[in-house]
Amino acid sequence: MWNDMKMKQILLITDGCSNKGSDPVQAARMARAQGIAVNVIGIVDGGDLGSAGRREAAEIAEAGGGLSRIVEAKQLAMTMHMMTKHTVQMTIQQVVNKELKQLLGTDAEGLPPEKRTEVAEMVDRMGDEALLQLVLLIDTSASMHEKLPTVREAIRDLQIGLDVRKGSHKVAILTFPGSPTEDVRVLSDFSSTLDLNKLSNDLRAQGGTPTGPAIERALQLFQAGAAQQVTPYREEDDRDGDMAAYVV
8 A cells, every 4th residue: 555655746836926817726726636736836036926926825735735835046946845745745644644543543643652753754754655746837937037047956956856765756847838829838748857958948938827727737647647657666565554553
């Protein structure tokens, strides 16, 4: 069971409010219903998202069962890595608590301190081993022009962080708007190795901010099964009985 856990995430990077297309909060709600967490990073750099932008970022993340952070551009790389890792662990913790409830009638908080520590260590280990499918949604509207070089570097750093995980991963990159005539562009379909040269050449700022259609397009990628060929991480020992060890 645990070796086959598959984490699905959307990581939205933007610097403002959606101003075109469908409701991004509703799209995030659809993602959550499909078991896909939606995280949002709002970038500020010499300015501010404004109250509407901050509110929208928080609402999208809440609807998508994810996290929301407002950061300066220089903090982007670290924030992307930490949010991705934390959301995986958060999802696993929810699964573990459900199993504990069924076995013991309590979640991890109800265990003795030494058992809680063991559960926390197991969640951390499982987070490193879980299969990860991640869609990066990058706002390439005109206001992002000065921030895109930082976004490129942050994605490079994220790739390095993912490569050192024990678990397999696949990442897709979508930009919005895609072009003057399309809301969303699939820059890179699901792959365990990103084409960073293509990424550097193809991130161009232009147009408005169709956040809702971008989230919906990400869902289509997941639904198409583009990431189904990930090979799960395996160890010789079978951990299916891990929860039984926490009977008190």
